[in-house]
Amino acid sequence: MPFISNTPQQQEQMLTEIGLTMDELFGDIPTELRAKALNLPLGLSEQDVRNRLTELAEKNATNLTCFLGGGFYDHFIPAAVHSIISRSEFYTAYTPYQPELSQGTLQAIYEYQSMICRLTEMEVANASLYDGGTALYEAMMMALRITGRNKVIIDDSVNPIYRVMIKSYTQNLRIELGQTCCQDGLANREQLLEIIDDKTAAVILQNPNFFGCIDDFSDIADVVHSKSGLLIISCHPISLGILKTPGAMGADIATGEGQSLGIPLSFGGPYLGLMASRKQYVRKMPGRIVGETVDRYGRKAYVLTLQAREQHIRRDKATSNICSNEALCALTALVYLSLLGQEGLRETAQLCADKASYAYKRLTAIPGVEPHFRGKWFFNEFVLDLPSEAADVIAKLIEKGFAAGFPLSRYYDGMENSILICVTEKRTKQEIGMLAEALESVL
Amino acid sequence: MKLIFEKSVFGRRAVRTGPSDVPPISIRSDLLRRKPAQLSELSELDVVRHFTELSRRNFGVDSNFYPLGSCTMKYNPKVAEHIASYPGFANLHPLLPQLRIGGMLTQGALRVLYEMDLLLREITGMAGFTMQPLAGAHGELTGMMIIAAYHREQGNRKTTILIPDSAHGTNPASAAIAGYNVVSIPSNKNGIMDIEAIKQHLSDEVAGLMLTCPNTLGLFNPHVKDICDLIHSVDGLAYYDGANLNAIVGKARPGDFGFDIVHLNLHKTFATPHGGGGPGAGPVGVKEKLLPFLPVSVVIKRNDGTYTLQYDRPESIGYIAPFYGNFGVILKAYVYILMLGKEGLRRVAENAVLNANYVKEKLKSHYIVPFDKICKHECVLSISEQMAHNGVRAIDIAKAIIDRGFHPPTVYFPTIVKEAMMIEPTETESKETLDAFIDAMIEIAEQAEAQPDKLKSAPTAAVVCRPDETIAAKNLNIAYL
Numbered sequence: 001m002p003f004i005s006n007t008p009q010q011q012e013q014m015l016t017e018i019g020l021t022m023d024e025l026f027g028d029i030p031t032e033l034r035a036k037a038l039n040l041p042l043g044l045s046e047q048d049v050r051n052r053l054t055e056l057a058e059k060n061a062t063n064l065t066c067f068l069g070g071g072f073y074d075h076f077i078p079a080a081v082h083s084i085i086s087r088s089e090f091y092t093a094y095t096p097y098q099p100e101l102s103q104g105t106l107q108a109i110y111e112y113q114s115m116i117c118r119l120t121e122m123e124v125a126n127a128s129l130y131d132g133g134t135a136l137y138e139a140m141m142m143a144l145r146i147t148g149r150n151k152v153i154i155d156d157s158v159n160p161i162y163r164v165m166i167k168s169y170t171q172n173l174r175i176e177l178g179q180t181c182c183q184d185g186l187a188n189r190e191q192l193l194e195i196i197d198d199k200t201a202a203v204i205l206q207n208p209n210f211f212g213c214i215d216d217f218s219d220i221a222d223v224v225h226s227k228s229g230l231l232i233i234s235c236h237p238i239s240l241g242i243l244k245t246p247g248a249m250g251a252d253i254a255t256g257e258g259q260s261l262g263i264p265l266s267f268g269g270p271y272l273g274l275m276a277s278r279k280q281y282v283r284k285m286p287g288r289i290v291g292e293t294v295d296r297y298g299r300k301a302y303v304l305t306l307q308a309r310e311q312h313i314r315r316d317k318a319t320s321n322i323c324s325n326e327a328l329c330a331l332t333a334l335v336y337l338s339l340l341g342q343e344g345l346r347e348t349a350q351l352c353a354d355k356a357s358y359a360y361k362r363l364t365a366i367p368g369v370e371p372h373f374r375g376k377w378f379f380n381e382f383v384l385d386l387p388s389e390a391a392d393v394i395a396k397l398i399e400k401g402f403a404a405g406f407p408l409s410r411y412y413d414g415m416e417n418s419i420l421i422c423v424t425e426k427r428t429k430q431e432i433g434m435l436a437e438a439l440e441s442v443l
Numbered sequence: 444m445k446l447i448f449e450k451s452v453f454g455r456r457a458v459r460t461g462p463s464d465v466p467p468i469s470i471r472s473d474l475l476r477r478k479p480a481q482l483s484e485l486s487e488l489d490v491v492r493h494f495t496e497l498s499r500r501n502f503g504v505d506s507n508f509y510p511l512g513s514c515t516m517k518y519n520p521k522v523a524e525h526i527a528s529y530p531g532f533a534n535l536h537p538l539l540p541q542l543r544i545g546g547m548l549t550q551g552a553l554r555v556l557y558e559m560d561l562l563l564r565e566i567t568g569m570a571g572f573t574m575q576p577l578a579g580a581h582g583e584l585t586g587m588m589i590i591a592a593y594h595r596e597q598g599n600r601k602t603t604i605l606i607p608d609s610a611h612g613t614n615p616a617s618a619a620i621a622g623y624n625v626v627s628i629p630s631n632k633n634g635i636m637d638i639e640a641i642k643q644h645l646s647d648e649v650a651g652l653m654l655t656c657p658n659t660l661g662l663f664n665p666h667v668k669d670i671c672d673l674i675h676s677v678d679g680l681a682y683y684d685g686a687n688l689n690a691i692v693g694k695a696r697p698g699d700f701g702f703d704i705v706h707l708n709l710h711k712t713f714a715t716p717h718g719g720g721g722p723g724a725g726p727v728g729v730k731e732k733l734l735p736f737l738p739v740s741v742v743i744k745r746n747d748g749t750y751t752l753q754y755d756r757p758e759s760i761g762y763i764a765p766f767y768g769n770f771g772v773i774l775k776a777y778v779y780i781l782m783l784g785k786e787g788l789r790r791v792a793e794n795a796v797l798n799a800n801y802v803k804e805k806l807k808s809h810y811i812v813p814f815d816k817i818c819k820h821e822c823v824l825s826i827s828e829q830m831a832h833n834g835v836r837a838i839d840i841a842k843a844i845i846d847r848g849f850h851p852p853t854v855y856f857p858t859i860v861k862e863a864m865m866i867e868p869t870e871t872e873s874k875e876t877l878d879a880f881i882d883a884m885i886e887i888a889e890q891a892e893a894q895p896d897k898l899k900s901a902p903t904a905a906v907v908c909r910p911d912e913t914i915a916a917k918n919l920n921i922a923y924l
Contacts, residue, residue, distance in 0.1 A: 001790045002782050003518055003714070005873035006798075014797055014874060018804040020817070025796050026694055028663045028817055035696045039565055043784030046522050053778065057531025059551030061539065068536050071765075078458045080487055084494045086524070092503030094514050095720040097853070100845050100905035103444075104501030105719040108494075111447050114923040118481045124921055127720070130577040133765050141620070161765045168738075168761025172591040172622040214474050244476050266527075267552045268537035268766025269577065270722030282919065288720065293915035301910035305921065311580070311616035312856075316625040321616035324578040324710065328718030338447055338490045339457045342482040347460045350467070358465035377470050395543035403545070406538055429464040 002043060060267075061403075065431050067359075068403040069381050069422025071132065071159045071210070072268075073260040075238065075348070076426050077336070081262045084335045091328055095288070099303045105327065106302035109290040112334040119240050119337070120254045121247025122276035127288035128330040129273030129322065132257025133162040136204065136234050137169050138286045138320055139253040139275060143202035143230045145284050145319065150175050151199045153192070157182035157209035158234060160411035166204075185213035185373035185383075192220060200229040202253075207235055207243070211408075211420065212356070212381030213373060214243060221250030237261055237274060237333075239379045241349025246276070253277045262336025263329050272329035283309060286320030288327075351425035352380035359423045359432045360384075366440045372418050381422045383408065387443055390419040396442040402435055444500065444906075447483045447493050448923050457487040500906050501719075502850055508876050510802075512821045512853035512865025513611065513659055515689045515711035520782070523715065523775035532774055537766040546751050553750035556767055557742045559726075559777045566780075566788065567685075567705050568698020569728030573737045574768040579686060580613040581763070582706030582725025583653070585738065587621035588760045589704060589729060590651045590680050592736045596758065599678060601650035607636040609660060609857045614653045614684060623650060630859055634814040635664040641673055651680040656700070657690045659857040659865070661799060661818035671701030680704060680733075688712045689869070690796060690819035693789030703730045712791075713776035724772040738763045794870035795820040798877060802868055805881045809888040813860050821867035823860055829888070830862050833895035837862040840887055842909065845902040847883040 006014070015021060026034070044052070066074040085091065089104060096102030096109075109127045116125035129135040140152055154163055156179055163179075170177060176199075180191045187205055196203060203224050208214050221231045230252035235245075238260045246254035258272030259265070277285055283306060291305030311318040340348060360382050364371055372383035386393050390407040397404040405422065408415040423432065485493070503509070509516035527533065535552055539545040546553070560572045576582035587604070594601050604618040608627045615625040626644050631637035635658060652674045657663040664670070671681040683702035689712045697705045709715050710723035717723070729737060735758035743753050752767075767773075783791065796819050803812060803822035810824040829835040841851035841864070853865040868877060890898055902908055 001787050001794075003520060003871050004790055004794050005871060005876075006794060010874045011794065011797060014801045018801055020800065022793055022797070025793070025800060025817060028665055028819075029691070029695050030665055030668070033668060033695055033700055035568075035694060035699065038693060038785045038788065040562065040785035040788070041781070043787045044781050046782070049778055049781050050522065050526065052781070053526045053774075054529065056551035056554060057526075057529040059554070060531040060535050061548035062530045062534050064539075064548070066536060068538055068542075070538050072537055074534075074536065078487075080457070080491055082528070084491060084498075087495070087498040088505035089498040089501040089503045091716045091718050092505045092509075092516075092519055093501055093719045094509070094511060094516060094717040097511070098502075098841065098845065098851055099910045100842065100902050100907055101502035101850055102500075102719075103906050104497040104499070107444065107446070107500070108497055108719075110921070110923070113921055114446075114448065115482065117922040117924055121476075123924075130581060130722075131765060133762075134577070134581070161762065164762045165765070168588070168763060171761065172588065172595075214470065216474055240476065240480060242470070242475055244474055248476065264533040264771075265536050266533050267535040267549070267770040269764070269769035270771050271765075271769075282921070289921055291915040292920040293910045293912065293918075295907040295910045297908060299907055301907040303910045303912050303915045305912065305915040305919070307912075311612035313612070314616075315612045316615035316619035318612070318616040318619075321580045321584055321613050321620055322578070323580045323611075323613050324708075324717070324721040324723040326718075326722045327720030328716075329722060331719065334447075335490065335494060337482055338485060338493070339487065340482070341456060341458075341484045342479050343456060343484070344458050344460065345482060346479050351460060351463060353470060354463055354465050354468050357468040377474055379470075391543050395545075398542065398544055398548070403536060403539065403542070407542070410541060425460065432465075 064401060064403040066403045067405050067421050067423060067435060070406045070420060071257055072265060073422065073424050074265060074426055075260050075424050077262050078339050080339055081332060081335050085328060085332050090331060096304060099301060103302060106290050108331050108334055110292060110302050112330045113290065115334055115337050116274055116276050119237060120276045121245040122254050123279040124282045125276040126285050127290060128325045128327060129275055129287055130326060131271040131273045132234065132255060133165040135255035135273030135275050136162050137166050139232045139255045140166060140202060142253060142284050142286060143232060146281055147201040147229060149199050149201035151178065152202050153178040153180060153195055153200060154204040155180045155182055155187050157211060158204055158206040159210050185211055185376045186215050187217065187220060193223060196223055196227055198227055200227055202230045202232050204232045207233055208239055208379040211383050212378040214377040214379055216244055217249045238349055238352060241345040258333045261333035263332050270326055270329055272326045272333055284319060287322050287325055348425050355427055356380045356382060356423040362432055362436045363439065366436060368443055380424060381420055383418050383420055386417045386419060389416050393442055397438055400438045402438055404435060444496060446923055450485060450489060450493060451483040453484060455484045455486055457485055457490055507848055508872060508880055509850040510852045510866045510868050511850060512867040513686060515867060515869055517714055517869035518871040519714055519716040520779060523778040526778050527771050527774050540752050550750055553742050555774055555777050557744055557750050559773055562780050563707065563726060563728055566692060567728050568696035569705055570731040571734045571737060572726045572728040574726050574773050575738050575764040576706065576725035576727055577764055577769050578721060578723040579706060579708040579725040580617055582727045583613055583617035584621055585727045585763050586682050586704045586706055587618055587623065589733055589736045591621060592760045593680060593733060594650055601648055603648045604650055605641065605644055605652040609658050609859055610653065610655060611686060634660045634662050638666055638669060641670060645673060645677055647677055649677050649679045651682055653682045653684055655684040655687050657687050657819035660814055660823050661821040662814060663819055667700045686711060687820060690792060692792045694792045703733060709772055709776040714779045715772045715775040722769050722772055724769040736760055791870050798868040798870060798872055802866055802877055802881060806884055809885050821865055824864045825860050826862035826864060829891040833891055835891040835895050835898050837864050839898040840864060842901040843887045843898045844883065846904045849880055
């Protein structure tokens with residue numbers, strides 16, 4: 001049998017040694033509860049399963065030139081990333097409960113936490129959450145615990161997928177969710193000033209926002225803090241190679257989707273939920289945290305720490321129910337950031353901005369194609385208005401070999417003709433030119 | 444060992460970007476960060492050496508026997524890793540199916556999700572699955588949200604979830620964050636959830652029950668169907684925590700026991716790697732009446748044989764993950780199930796249970812077995828005797844096991860057993876490995892009598908020895924800044 005080491009003879013021998021039969025081993029399951037033979041296919045050989053999955057993989061598009069983003073990005077991944085994370089001492093281990101056998105994972109998580117703090121200019125970070133959306137939900141729950149309040153305000157320029165996730169998670173809880181509508185691509189100050197009050201636990205914003213526009217929320221941080229509420233900023237980690245950080249803006253909790261840090265798109269997961277905060281809130285933070293300590297002989301060592309926050313100790317009083325998180329994805333992000341280094345990350349971020357800016361100019365030169373937000377700074381994504389329905393144009397461009405962007409009508413009323421276009425450092429000037437030609441030809 | 448930041452050399456580079464083929468743009472300076480992110484500066488060789496050294500300070504299933512109870516640390520087939528890296532899967536953008544005709548370009552991936560749903564239905568006896576939950580605990584939360592949605596629709600006002608005292612900590616935590624009160628039900632003298640105790644707590648307030656079966660003592664509750672019936676008698680829903688499905692996969696199905704909702708840990712029963720603490724995947728299956736509540740979206744098959752995503756689900760609990768779950772993990776589990784087939788899956792449970800009972804029987808004259816009867820996939824020892832005689836604790840035994848080349852079992856869980864040591868060998872381990880472990884455990888038991896102090900100084904062979912957790916929490920240092 002596949003992956004079972006013992007031969008039938010050994011199994012018999014073991015049964016004889018313990019004086020039991022296989023039937024007796026399952027004798028505690030009442031007969032009426034035992035399953036008949038399952039209606040499943042017979043097992044496949046490795047060769048057969050590889051052939052079959054190769055066939056399925058080939059039914060998926062891999063040859064589209066990708067200008068599709070929406071929070072999930074096609075970045076270049078150095079070969080060394082996969083090589084390092086494929087070391088089985090990392091990927092076949094579990095949660096580092098036994099620090100003596102897990103110093104590799106533990107030090108890596110400590111370094112990851114440090115890397116995320118340096119990236120976001122925040123003081124503390126956890127070992128990872130599932131993804132950017134659940135990280136934002138956990139940040140919201142954390143803010144409710146810290147403030148003891150129950151009102152949360154989210155701007156509609158926060159990734160709409162995250163907004164619907166938060167709505168789902170809070171359905172059974174007594175939480176007042178308020179929404180502000182971004183104004184000309186930026187957070188709506190006027191509306192926020194009106195709605196932030198003494199009951200507000202947190203304001204949730206995103207930078208760059210879902211439309212790609214860059215903002216500075218420092219003024220909003222001051223307003224939220226004057227009402228003793230918290231500011232939560234969801235950020236794009238690659239953008240922090242050049243953009244003003246959540247820490248510098250005065251955020252109390254920063255979250256983000258870590259997928260762009262060396263993790264393949266993989267049809268939606270596994271991804272990586274980033275979370276960082278201020279030191280004073282560390283005991284309210286969800287998830288695993290690794291700390292430095294010394295061992296019995298005074299040697300530097302790393303352990304899971306502040307475990308009294310967690311479900312395996314605190315049960316129904318825990319800060320979160322999370323157990324397995326995305327440790328291997330956090331390691332991936334750490335390796336990726338280590339390979340890029342300080343200068344590499346800055347260059348990558350700058351290239352995204354340069355290429356997006358070039359694409360913007362190239363595409364808006366096409367008659368009938370107009371920028372949706374004029375004169376706004378953007379990072380790697382921007383919104384264009386087309387002369388006809390965006391979803392239709394995008395479908396035509398798929399046939400020409402481009403995943404040209406995302407139709408915003410899917411989440412925003414009145415944006416039928418608007419397309420969100422993403423350009424990462426991977427796209428070339430030539431590819432951008434070809435997209436422009438293809439777009440012009442289908443309009 | 445030095446941190447990566449301590450190895451940094453100013454100006455050193457690993458990955459280089461090529462010369463830009465477009466003109467540079469200067470974003471308004473007040474929108475920019477003041478100084479670059481202080482990342483390490485290293486060559487590719489430096490980075491590779493650093494992480495290779497870290498990996499050598501780690502221990503995985505591939506290193507040696509890893510009998511961590513309740514975690515199902517079985518062998519993770521290499522072919523699944525190989526397939527998950529195929530560009531047709533790894534490079535697929537999750538938003539493609541949301542584009543008109545884009546779904547046709549993801550037919551292979553949608554088919555994997557669709558067929559995985561069918562396979563898991565048959566394995567568990569449920570009517571339909573969502574693949575979206577990103578880990579076991581996330582599945583539990585999804586299940587609790589489904590329970591809440593069901594009662595909301597029924598017009599029920601229910602506030603309480605019943606959970607046995609032997610449950611994993613995630614169960615009460617998941618129920619609580621979904622907005623429920625948790626009532627803990629004590630185990631009886633046989634180590635299982637007591638029917639009489641459930642009856643005492645049964646009321647109209649009870650929204651549901653969460654149960655792991657076999658439980659964390661490795662014991663199958665023969666009254667499991669009666670328990671589900673009791674919960675149903677107050678219009679409650681019975682939730683099966685599939686953490687321990689490895690014990691019964693192919694032999695019995697939670698759906699047949701009467702459970703309404705099931706989550707599975709694909710990283711346990713279905714052999715995807717644990718990754719040092721994730722990623723996992725925790726698909727949730729439900730009975731017919733709960734299908735409308737499953738999260739958005741659901742993969743369906745059209746009459747023409749193509750696959751598509753259904754978003755229009757008015758009664759759904761909504762979105763619990765951005766897309767279709769941890770697809771890469773689901774794919775690996777799918778490969779595993781295809782390779783095992785119906786015979787292979789049955790053999791999983793048989794050999795997992797045989798291996799656990801073999802270990803228990805061989806060790807029971809050396810250690811206390813608090814519930815000495817046939818166990819399922821794991822057995823629980825108590826170090827209470829060694830504790831009483833020589834002051835040797837479960838942690839000392841665990842550290843001594845490290846010196847003998849194995850990963851220790853889970854210790855101090857379940858909390859209802861004093862000085863607990865929970866051993867889950869899994870089906871993939873050979874008799875030779877089990878015998879070597881058993882010999883080591885017997886030798887340790889003898890050492891606990893003869894030289895207890897030696898055990899207290901273990902491990903001596905590891906890179907560190909008993910790091911101080913109190914200092915870590917007191918002098919909190921969780922980032923190198």
